[in-house]
């Protein structure tokens with residue numbers, strides 16, 4: 430059971446459909462595993478429905494319904510349930526086992542994989558990061574907002590323990606030094622609105638954030 | 641562009657919910673009229689029910705498109721949404737969502753999809769719109785959640801009437817004009833913090849926030 434949830438502003442932006450694709454993906458991955466937030470988004474969707482109903486409305490063309498019916502009659506009219514797709518949306522993009530991806534090792538404990546190209550036309554940087562089980566990441570702060578979801582394993586920093594599907598948003602005020610828990614390698618998905626800067630001694634780190 | 645809308649009362653009618661109805665079974669009675677119609681479309685491909693849904697929801701969806709800068713594609717969005725409603729109606733389960741909520745999410749997803757197709761660079765995206773925006777999970781085995789979902793729309797409609805105008809304006813811009821909190825702040829010429837606190841107050845009243853330490 431996840432302990433760290435997206436705040437209600439993010440859930441509202443999700444429900445309203447206002448998020449960029451990478452941000453929506455982070456929320457969606459969390460919702461997949463969090464009944465608590467699913468129920469909040471359901472309520473928010475109802476809010477959207479009520480607001481839509483409260484609008485004045487705009488008259489549609491006279492022949493709109495007839496056009497609709499002829500389109501339905503011409504097409505495949507049999508409503509058919511789609512089979513539920515396997516895995517989560519990220520696994521459908523990248524394959525089932527994230528450990529097998531072509532990771533780029535940066536430090537003894539740290540590997541990264543930039544997947545921004547999967548989201549063409551979006552301004553954010555989208556990065557997978559892997560911290561070896563028990564490994565330490567260099568201390569760093571964040572320039573701009575960084576939204577992170579834990580996909581595998583767990584890490585801890587001064588703010589607490591972040592387990593699988595936990596959701597965390599960091600900004601330039603958050604300096605932290607994540608340490609992966611023992612057991613599995615910790616894999617996270619991060620969406621960065623701006624490059625991150627290093628504060629420790631690892632200034633030469635070849636890292637997608639400072640490229 | 642947003643007109644104030646608080647006064648318009650529910651035309652979706654929750655009559656069946658509150659009126660004692662000894663003749664029919666209790667679960668049937670929880671269904672609002674739109675959900676009953678959508679149920680008929682799903683189960684019997686009932687065209688009259690479908691037409692009634694169209695007459696009620698098509699103008700809403702068209703307005704939604706226009707408020708979103710899709711004025712030129714508003715009729716097209718209505719068509720896309722209704723084709724989708726027809727095709728998916730067999731998946732509709734009134735115990736999980738009121739018809740209006742279900743239709744809202746389809747309209748939202750189709751709008752996102754349409755915008756995406758209009759932006760060439762985004763059109764090449766490998767991930768489906770549905771994959772990102774459709775609510776996952778099938779909480780049939782969570783009766784509390786089901787009941788919660790059913791009641792929430794009614795409760796929201798009631799509490800919305802009691803919200804201050806300034807809070808409604810903000811959430812309506814977020815939902816109907818699809819503006820981020822930051823853009824709403826810029827437009828209303830108020831700090832981002834004020835927008836957030838108005839949203840927070842509104843969501844508190846609407847009981848969207850249950851226990852939200854981050855909000």
Ligand SMILES: [Zn+2]
Nearest residue numbers: 434463465466
């Ligand atoms: Zn959650």
